[in-house]
Amino acid sequence: MTNSPFRFRDRIVPQIIPVVVGGALLFGLPQLLDLFTLLQVTLYAIMAILALSLGFIWGYGGILCLGQSAFFGLGAYAYAIAAINIGESTIPFALALLLPAALAAAFGYFMFYGRISGVYVGVMTLTLALILFNVVNSTAGPEYHIGKAPIGGYNGLPNVPGLNLPFDPQAQLDPVATYYLSGGLLLAVFFGLKWLLSTRFGRVVVAIRENERRVEFIGFDARLHKLAAFTIGGALAGLAGCLFCVWGNYTSPVIFSMIQSAQVIIWVMVGGVGTLLGPVLGAVALSWLTAEVGMQQLFDANLLFGAVLVVFVLFVPRGLLPMLTERVWIRLARSPPRAPLSHSVTASGGSA
Amino acid sequence: MSVLLSAHGLSMHFGGVRAMNNVDFAVSEGELRCLIGPNGAGKSTFFKCLTGELKPTAGAVRFRGQKIDGMLPHEIARLGIGIKTQVPSVFDGLTVRENLWIAASRRHRGRAANRAADRELAHLDLEPIADRMVGILSHGQRQWVELALVLLAEPLLILLDEPTAGMTEDETQRTAALIAEINKTVALIVVEHDMPFIRRIAGNITVFNRGEILVEGHAEDVLKDQRVRDVYLGKRAA
Numbered sequence: 001m002t003n004s005p006f007r008f009r010d011r012i013v014p015q016i017i018p019v020v021v022g023g024a025l026l027f028g029l030p031q032l033l034d035l036f037t038l039l040q041v042t043l044y045a046i047m048a049i050l051a052l053s054l055g056f057i058w059g060y061g062g063i064l065c066l067g068q069s070a071f072f073g074l075g076a077y078a079y080a081i082a083a084i085n086i087g088e089s090t091i092p093f094a095l096a097l098l099l100p101a102a103l104a105a106a107f108g109y110f111m112f113y114g115r116i117s118g119v120y121v122g123v124m125t126l127t128l129a130l131i132l133f134n135v136v137n138s139t140a141g142p143e144y145h146i147g148k149a150p151i152g153g154y155n156g157l158p159n160v161p162g163l164n165l166p167f168d169p170q171a172q173l174d175p176v177a178t179y180y181l182s183g184g185l186l187l188a189v190f191f192g193l194k195w196l197l198s199t200r201f202g203r204v205v206v207a208i209r210e211n212e213r214r215v216e217f218i219g220f221d222a223r224l225h226k227l228a229a230f231t232i233g234g235a236l237a238g239l240a241g242c243l244f245c246v247w248g249n250y251t252s253p254v255i256f257s258m259i260q261s262a263q264v265i266i267w268v269m270v271g272g273v274g275t276l277l278g279p280v281l282g283a284v285a286l287s288w289l290t291a292e293v294g295m296q297q298l299f300d301a302n303l304l305f306g307a308v309l310v311v312f313v314l315f316v317p318r319g320l321l322p323m324l325t326e327r328v329w330i331r332l333a334r335s336p337p338r339a340p341l342s343h344s345v346t347a348s349g350g351s352a
Numbered sequence: 353m354s355v356l357l358s359a360h361g362l363s364m365h366f367g368g369v370r371a372m373n374n375v376d377f378a379v380s381e382g383e384l385r386c387l388i389g390p391n392g393a394g395k396s397t398f399f400k401c402l403t404g405e406l407k408p409t410a411g412a413v414r415f416r417g418q419k420i421d422g423m424l425p426h427e428i429a430r431l432g433i434g435i436k437t438q439v440p441s442v443f444d445g446l447t448v449r450e451n452l453w454i455a456a457s458r459r460h461r462g463r464a465a466n467r468a469a470d471r472e473l474a475h476l477d478l479e480p481i482a483d484r485m486v487g488i489l490s491h492g493q494r495q496w497v498e499l500a501l502v503l504l505a506e507p508l509l510i511l512l513d514e515p516t517a518g519m520t521e522d523e524t525q526r527t528a529a530l531i532a533e534i535n536k537t538v539a540l541i542v543v544e545h546d547m548p549f550i551r552r553i554a555g556n557i558t559v560f561n562r563g564e565i566l567v568e569g570h571a572e573d574v575l576k577d578q579r580v581r582d583v584y585l586g587k588r589a590a
Binding site for chain 1: 403405424425426429430434435437441442443444445446450453454455457458461465498501502505
């Protein structure tokens with residue numbers, strides 16, 4: 001039932017709980033954590049936005065995008081190149097959403113209006129990310145530049161200016177402010193998607209995942225709905241890319257890589273496809289694990305990722321969150337009828 | 353009665369295979385028409401040309417005077433043609449109520465969509481299973497859910513592809529009654545193989561054979577026709 005957005009409107013209390021928890025975390029963590037840990041949490045929040053972007057289009061739209069890093073990377077590069085040129089972050093921030101959205105819209109147009117679906121969408125999006133990776137990776141020379149900004153090739157782009165208050169280059173955001181921004185945007189994206197999925201648009205997108213043909217027989221344009229969902233996913237991945245670039249003041253072609261795309265898929269899968277909280281939990285838990293594993297030299301972090309993926313595909317194919325909620329629901333729903341049954345068993349046992 | 357839907361010289365060729373050849377066909381408003389014919393006679397191909405899933409190789413389809421061949425399925429659906437496919441085409445991962453809400457929301461917004469879905473739940477006796485996942489329902493129940501989806505679009509013409517397939521005798525009788533009720537306001541084209549069922553709903557019959565129309569007329573006349581018996585039961589080689 002977790003993959004159904006329809007219940008959202010009916011229950012008030014479950015709506016308030018995540019708002020309270022999210023708000024408490026957002027404002028509570030800076031009081032509890034030191035600056036280094038807060039920087040890590042900022043990164044987790046950014047990765048959670050990226051995971052949500054895929055969790056939305058894959059889990060709800062049924063569009064398996066194997067190259068979500070294309071939009072993530074484009075967001076980072078759009079921000080970096082524009083910020084170096086402009087020296088101010090308002091317009092670069094907007095571009096980091098608009099350019100990936102435009103790429104997703106253009107690419108999605110040819111896919112969905114060309115009636116390409118399923119695994120072919122996966123292959124095409126993967127190819128898109130690989131092409132961007134190779135193009136950006138091979139532009140190291142000084143002749144490759146956009147305005148004042150060198151593209152940097154495999155060296156990446158260092159010294160990217162951070163965010164400032166809108167149209168005020170002097171008012172730079174410090175790490176704590178960047179934390180609040182990233183965390184706040186994560187909450188906004190989470191509840192924004194939750195709201196979107198409760199609208200007719202969101203429900204039709206879910207219906208397309210279930211049966212595209214029937215959606216068209218009902219009279220909805222499935223292509224347009226898929227394109228819109230895919231574009232929203234692209235914009236959100238771009239937002240995450242922009243924040244990621246701001247977080248490290250740096251971006252490199254690795255951001256477009258297959259490893260990056262694969263990571264997002266694993267986050268969503270581990271957390272739970274078809275949920276919103278699942279991708280967030282998956283991104284946070286596995287990013288944390290990556291950071292922890294990165295501190296030792298015994299084995300490679302990717303090895304661990306592979307193991308996690310295998311374990312989940314085999315034993316928890318629907319992901320962590322659906323499994324946990326299902327357990328809780330079963331316990332809540334079945335315990336009352338079970339009680340009289342066990343009574344009768346003990347009663348008959350006693351009489352025997 | 354004015355003509356609701358008409359096809360002229362409709363042909364559909366897949367490479368060298370002539371699935372449908374030069375079919376002329378017309379249905380009046382409020383009519384009940386049965387399509388029969390052996391497997392591979394072109395009935396499903398004909399339906400797909402009407403719903404926009406296939407673009408006919410030649411010929412034209414008009415719905416209330418408007419040319420609809422070449423239009424997209426969702427555009428044709430919006431004009432008022434609904435289809436119930438042979439294998440129930442429903443949203444398996446959603447509950448019955450959610451399925452109906454999706455269909456209702458095309459014409460009604462917000463609470464009105466909830467009310468329309470609730471009305472249809474009551475109309476087709478789906479209330480007891482309203483919160484069940486459609487994927488776990490029986491074949492017959494899924495047929496009814498799909499019928500509800502079709503009715504919620506409030507079409508002028510409904511295409512039913514083997515509506516009683518996989519139904520129990522009891523369900524078949526209910527379906528026959530429902531078809532009669534729907535037919536009071538909506539024209540229907542029904543593909544069926546179940547002869548007693550066709551006799552029960554008794555309307556006009558069009559017989560397809562080898563992609564062409566063999567014979568057309570009233571139910572009793574057509575079912576008595578020797579040529580119809582030949583194509584159904586097989587003709588002894590002369």
